Amino acid sequence: MLTLDLLRCRVKDDVVTPIYISSSGRYFNVANQVIAIYHGCLGRALGELERELDELAGSAADYKVYRGFAKLMADAMDLAPPAEVDAEALRRQVFTLAAGMGPLARRADLLFPDTVAEKAPEIAARAGVPAETLPTALYADLRECQVMCALDASIGPKELIERYNTALAQAMLFRAVQMVADVYDNYRTIFKYLKLTRLMHVITPIDGGYRLRIDGPASLFTHVERYGVAMANLLPAILKGTRWRLVAKVRVGPDEKLFHLSRKEGLTSHYRDEPEFNSAAEEALFRRFSRKAKSKWTIEREGAVLSSPDTVMIPDFTFRHEDGRVAHLEIVGFWTPQYLARKLEKVRALDPPNLILAVPQSLNCANEEFTGPVIHFKERLLMKDVVPMLEAHAIRLP
């Protein structure tokens, strides 16, 4: 990610917009140059890398773009200490030796005839390093002396610019005090990251999707920026969706401005794709149902969010009938007893009348553990078992 000082943005009236860059413009060349410097510095000290980057940026007014590229490349490199000098041990030795030689002057005179320059070879010899490397070896553990030992070579200029634009939007969110996201799919990923980032949300259904008002526990009392980093971490999860838009309240100086973002900015996510299906039973049912063109029911994977103030559940499938009735189906997987207990607790807490559980017989659980409608199935979950249950339990949404 970028650091906040590298953020470039424009304010117009109530709106703040990051200055995204195009991969077809002149920055393509700059990205290429920064990448070339990084490749050229593989195996060399950070201090040298810094100097080359400084030279490239020179007095360019948009040096923040250069620095931004460099920061993202730096995120893709590994550092190692130079050679195998234990610099701290060397310092202890050298300073102790030097202190033991009495006052060492920089320039000799009558009272102080011994100089550092004259004594350095002897000190270096006793410390076991070549005299000419003593000045560098002494502080070999400083950050600027660290050596770049590995670099992700797969990043090309186009990808670097994509990463930059996403990182720019993330940096914009560092200062966010609240975010409202309208999402229409990709729920599992979004709620997974909402939980991971420990953000809080209020969810309301909107046409075809949900509106999430996102902030944190202490946001109730004051507008605090402390959740901005978490919101920045959530962003790549939202970017995974095919339809979404968000608006964040962002602190700019003393004011709060609005930051709008949607798919049309074309930002890319570096978060990994979730597996499409969680189990073979899930996948098989989806394929069977999707093939039945004449069914009055349509099937949607993870197409709804069931929620209460305490919990959120995204059923595996949501079925919608032509007449507007809706039912959800959750396939209880083959996991640990704790997993099962948690799942059942969620179902009980939410208790939606139109949630149907599908339980494999191999799971060996007592019937009384389930409260709502349940389908028991052997190996394959069949349409003829599912459809009657949908007809029986689906309800029309208000």
Next chain:
Amino acid sequence: MAEVILSYDAGTLLLEGDVPGRVPPQFQWDPRVEKFRAPAVARRGIHRFCEGLGIVLRDQCSGARKLALELRTNFAPREYQQEAYRAWEEAGGCGMVVLPTGAGKTFIALAAMARVKRSALVVAPTLELMNQWYALLTDAFGKGVGILGGGYHEVRPLTVTTYDSAFIYAAEYGNRFDLLIFDEVHHLPAPNYRQIPQLSTAWCRLGLTATYERQDGEHAVLEELIGPVVFRKTINDLKGEFLADYELIRIHTDLTEEEAARYALVEKDYHDYLKATGLKPFGGGWDEFIRRSAYDPDARKALLAKQEMKRIIIGSERKLEVLDSLLKQHWADKVIIFTEQNDLVYRISREFLIPAITYQTKARERKWILDGFKGELFHAIVTSKVLNEGIDVPSAKIAVILSGSASPREQIQRLGRILRKDPARRQAVLYEVVTSATAEVNISSRRRIPDAHP
């Protein structure tokens, strides 16, 4: 009887169980979870409210532990230190103590910890100060002390941290400590930092500072989050009584010909820009200049020129010559050399072969260097601005500041280290070595360079 439960949630308090008809006024209804929520700092007030109404409160919010803490070090506290501690205790363990740098604020912190005997967190403005508190607490209580910040993430019942790290982890560890100690508490009113006490359930709070007043008047926030000023003494109250006098000697040096030529070149770039734009390089004009440098190539060039001017002045060769002669002159005294620039610190360390302490120095090596300086191993050490505030530097007689500019506040805090009362130390001397870029000053000041061997 109805029982109300107070629990902790990421920097806030939730009211659960049998919620009374009259909810303490600190709480707000949180529709997101359908519960009453209050900021963690409100804990004391909530207790008071419930006591007043006879509501039985089961407080489950704190994760702090009881500790067997005994001060191992044999302190002979000064009378005013005792007074300051007692004033804090009488204020119910919430309040701020204002004492000049070097007057021994750390004693008050240790006494507070030994009194409260529960998990405590010390928050310091810099990694350097955090390291110092780490060494101090380890010595004082003989217990393992945790560190949060500077690459360490180890939280223990006694932990030291920085304002930055404490802010980041405020919600995570907000209920782990029952005593918060803020060193240099005047940093706290910054919007982010004030969340540290806001999101904490700590029952007792102590703020320490030498400079209480902030220009922005935000220190009213401190009273709300920490408590009132319970004790205050100025440098004049203590001078003569407890603090030694010091002598300030300012030494001017000039640039070498080569340095002066380079300086003139970049200075022209800088001044040409100011002249062309009419910008004044101070106050709002300076802010405008920095702002423009983000998009205007000429401003950016001028800014780089200004930075190089500063580098030339600070790292000038003659300055190192003066340092050489001062080190010779005081070869029998303990000398601490300060400079703001890390590059210069390492240069001095390499060229004089004396140990250096910067923000990059790890706690273990730092302790070795300071111990060596306290003992007889080293007579001189060099350090960067990380030691600027309140650092507990072992007794030194001579300080040398290699500087560009000096603000009055920084000056006082730096002087504090020399001012520290030490029976073995008579007259302390502070040398300020200033490089002037103009020829006139040099001529008049050169004869003020002290002779190497008086």
